[in-house]
Amino acid sequence: MGYKKEYYIKALADVAKHRLTADETAKNNLLSVYLAHPDIKELDEKMNALGLLAVKSAVKLSGADEIINLKSEYEKIDENKQELLTKYNISASTLKPNYCCKNCSDTGYINGELCDCVKRIAKEYYYNDLCEKMPLEKSNFETFDISLYPDDARVNMQEIFNFSKEYADTFNTTSKNLLFLGRTGLGKTHLSLSIANIAIDKGFGVIYGSSQNFFNQIQDEAFGRKQGDTLNALLECDLLILDDFGTEFMSTYISSAIYNIINSRILRSIPTIISTNLSLGEINSQYGERIMSRILGNYVIKQFTGKDIRQIQMLKNNT
């Protein structure tokens, strides 16, 4: 999938920054080693000089024997250098730049083509722009407080918490689809974003946001009112989180886009998490049997219970 140029420019800038940092670090490490062990510096200087001589011999037609001699001399000095490094307990790897991408050495290109690492970073920027400003940092498993649920809901909510934590810890692109059902303020978005946090940390491409905004955006793009390819991004991302499902302003186009996304992702076995205030019966009447039967057959359903935590927290803060 192609993204806007600006995402690639940002990604290439990131890669160039990584390269600069890795080069600088290696250079500084080398200078520290030279300062502490001038004998290593001396050997490096000798090897550099031999390298220059080899280049000069290479341009002479008669230089073949000379090059062989220079090469064996170089190898001997290098052996001495390795012995010194071992003696001083210096790892040779600290003297080489530690590039993030071993394929392109953080140059961003391989044989004139963009490296996959640049495409991956560009994709992250794109997904980031698509995701709404939801409280991602605030919503994690550590801030989930089970004591906020009333006694009769705690066992169920503890089970949903454990399930979600396990789901996140073992998340991969073949993980199951989840449907979080429940009234307002019970932690559906909180747990969805907790899963998103871990999946993002693992390097998966996650898109999350309110269903209403996504489908409005998709419709606007389809009818040329906005530019973008949100539909494709929602079809192909590793994990799609459709929050507040059921709040979309229904149109024939949106209804078929919803079906397309849910069905295509099931067929490709890539996971989706849907959270909604609707009951199963309401989903059935609002979206019809085609969507309902796909959800029933392919989603793990979790029914959230308890009392509105927004209100509980508000009361706590006011006392």
Ligand SMILES: Nc1ncnc2c1ncn2[C@@H]1O[C@H](COP(=O)(O)OP(=O)(O)OP(=O)(O)O)[C@@H](O)[C@H]1O
């Ligand atoms: N178990 C919990 N521990 C700590 N904070 C929680 C917990 N559950 C919910 N919250 C917080 O309460 C607020 C409401 O929760 P959340 O947005 O997850 O509810 P929801 O089920 O998605 O509601 P809605 O259906 O209205 O979207 C959020 O600020 C969230 O971080």
Ligand SMILES: [Mg+2]
């Ligand atoms: Mg919510």
